[in-house]
Amino acid sequence: MAGRKIAILIESDFYEHEIWYYHYRFAEEGLEACFVSRLWGQSSITFKGHEYHAPFECHLSFEDIDDAALDDYAAVIVPSGMVSDRLRYTEDLNALPPACRFLQRAFARPGLLKGIICHGLWLCAPVPEVLRGRRLTCHPNLLGDARAYGATFVDEDVVEDADLITGRTGNHAHLFARALIKRIAG
Known part of the structure; x- marks a missing residue:
């Protein structure tokens, strides 16, 4: 893993506790949490959280991250909440x-x-091949989705399968982040 940056997808209805945790926890490890979204040609968009409707301003578009720029990242995170659905x-x-x-x-x-x-996990619905044959965990409501994608569900809070790390719920963000940090640190 070449970079010290982590791309974290963001959109409205994000789970505030999870996103705030990543912001501070990754910085403690010297990692840069880069929140990215689709900006629709704008320089920034302010999204609102799910629980408290807290505003979060995003300035980076994943559409501007080409293959060369992707080399600067150690990880890409698809968070909980409604982010992936949006x-x-x-x-x-x-x-x-x-x-x-x-x-x-x-x-x-x-x-x-x-x-x-x-x-x-919802973000994988249009590209289920990326999960086919992989071991993962997810929210209990998405068990059927995981099986439809051809993945193998594992009943644990965090599951690692090669370059894929999955977490059960946003309330497990601390365990999920710990696994990512450990892998990045090597």
């Missing part, structure tokens, strides 16, 4: 949503850690 939107129903294309590019890089927690 990022699955595409105006062209015959094309993959841009966030799913970004995720596909991340999965094509074995040296880049991929972290998916809780309902983040």
Whole structure:
């Protein structure tokens, strides 16, 4: 893993406790938490959290992260909450949503850690091949989704399968982040 940056997808209805935890916890380890989203040609967008409707301003677009820039990242995280559902939107129903294309590019890089927690698994619906045959955990409500993607569900709070780390719920963000940090530290 070349970089010290972690790309964390963000959109409205994010789980505030999880996102705030990543912001501070990764910084403690000398890692840069880079919150990325689809900015729709704008310089920034302010998203609102799910529980407290806390504002979160995002200035980075995953659409601007080309393959060379992706080398600067140690991990890509798809967080819990409704983030992944909102990022699955595409105006062209015959094309993959841009966030799913970004995720596909991340999965094509074995040296880049991929972290998916809780309902983040929804972002894989248009690209189930990235999870086919992989061991993972997820929110109990997504057990059927995981099986439909061809993944093997493991009833644990955090599951590691090569370059994929999954967490059961946003309330397990501390365990999930610990696993990512440990892997990045080598």
